[in-house]
Amino acid sequence: MTQAAKPVIEGFFTTGDKPALLGSRCVKCGTFYFPSVEGFCRNPDCDCSQFESVELSRTGKLWSFTNACYKPPEPYVAQEPFEPYAIAAVELEKEKMIVLGQVAEGIGVEQLKAGLAMELVLETIPDAVEAEGKLVWKWKPVA
């Protein structure tokens, strides 16, 4: 991983040894949100508009997975030549939510299975401006 790379989107995750997605949590009903929200809680029975910023669980269980065999349209910036990458939907137990993300480089769908323990990691993806690319969260099977 290139240390100098900047996050692909500001405020979506922490960096460092134990990176985590940054979400928000309603201070009244406890509902989590990713990405973070401002404004109003979307629980129909909650009238709260105050949120605290929280780090979401770094590990979860694989709910489903797929891959991208074709280069996605902009604003995705693909490496040339294009290499397919896997995509994971991971269930976070504490937050009771499913979060999407690419799967760490070098891991294909044939290595994945629902229920697998997955961990959040940071890797770089190409960027249109920055030569070193940009940091993005990915899911990786727990070793």
Next chain:
Amino acid sequence: MTQEIAIIGAGMHPWGKWGRKFVDYGVEAAREALADAGISWRDVQFVSGAATMRCGYPGYVAGATFAQALGWQGAEVNTSYAACASGSQALAAARAKILSGQAEVALVIGADTTPKGFLAPAKGERPDDPDWVRFRVGITNPTYFALYARRRMEVYGDTQDDFAQVKVKNAEHGFSNPKARYRKKFTMEDVAASAMVADPLRLMDICATSDGGAALIVCSLDYARKIGKASAPRVAAISTVTPTFASAVIEMPDLATDSAVAMEAHSFRAALPRKAYEEAGIGPEDVSVAEVYDLSTALELDWVEDLQLCPRGEAAALVREGATRIGGRIPVNPSGGLACFGEAVPAQAIAQVCELTWQLRGQSGSRQVQGAKVGITANQGLFGHGSSVIVKA
């Protein structure tokens, strides 16, 4: 007081890539529906259009655009937009107008001209737009359908062959449908040989986008009787419910589901037909034919279960038995579905009702479901839009 309205006319412009204006497809469909109903355009008191977002201002005011193209004759107009459910919402607007006694006859109409190539998000750096964010990190539209498909494989043991069988079945159904775009009897080998797009879905598992237009003439039961069409098929239910928080399934274009910490998670797709059954006062056992939104082959299996045509997890077995083919216990997508049509968003939900109308009248020729008495549609689009319509003979 009855809550039903009659369908006295149905018309469609064939689906395809014709390179014409959406208005033309709509007008052709409307003229066919009017001729089918045996009424004059001047008899229509209300035009309920489904909007298209891809054809500029005329598309945003589709109801008026079609009314003008057919020739202003003073009818009131309405335009609905509800993504894939736009047509059903337009039908619901017409029904409300008719049941409240403000109009006797309405034209429900939708048409689209689709752009070439990928549907991509608007340009610029827009981190506040979830659609921009997910594309930036490499999550495309087929991603979501593939995640649902893989989930079926992992939980129920479905196989890619099961999904391919859905395509083969729909290709057979649509083969003789003059309104369908793809009329070729694809084989299991054809599907297996098509390129992998998003594992486990291949190119032939995923529907295309098309040009097309569909129209219905609907009216009060009194009016139908008056013109000698007392036995016309009836709209018995229109469900356009929104989801209930929290979401159980990851939906396009989101990166995450709603957290179910404070509220139980619900399936949106399953909620759509549930309300339709309730409104019509019937159950899944009464259904003789279904038209569902097969954006992917695997999604058709999800719909079969959401419509409660079989227990959860057993839809693939139904396909293997041939139950969902014409001639089977519960034929699904006798029109050929999106597999043979490709999606023309504002026309699609109306086209589903057109097919049921022809099926219930016994006019579907070689794709006729024998003795069809009750039909149900189902579709789901972006931003909490979806619908399920029940039509009775």
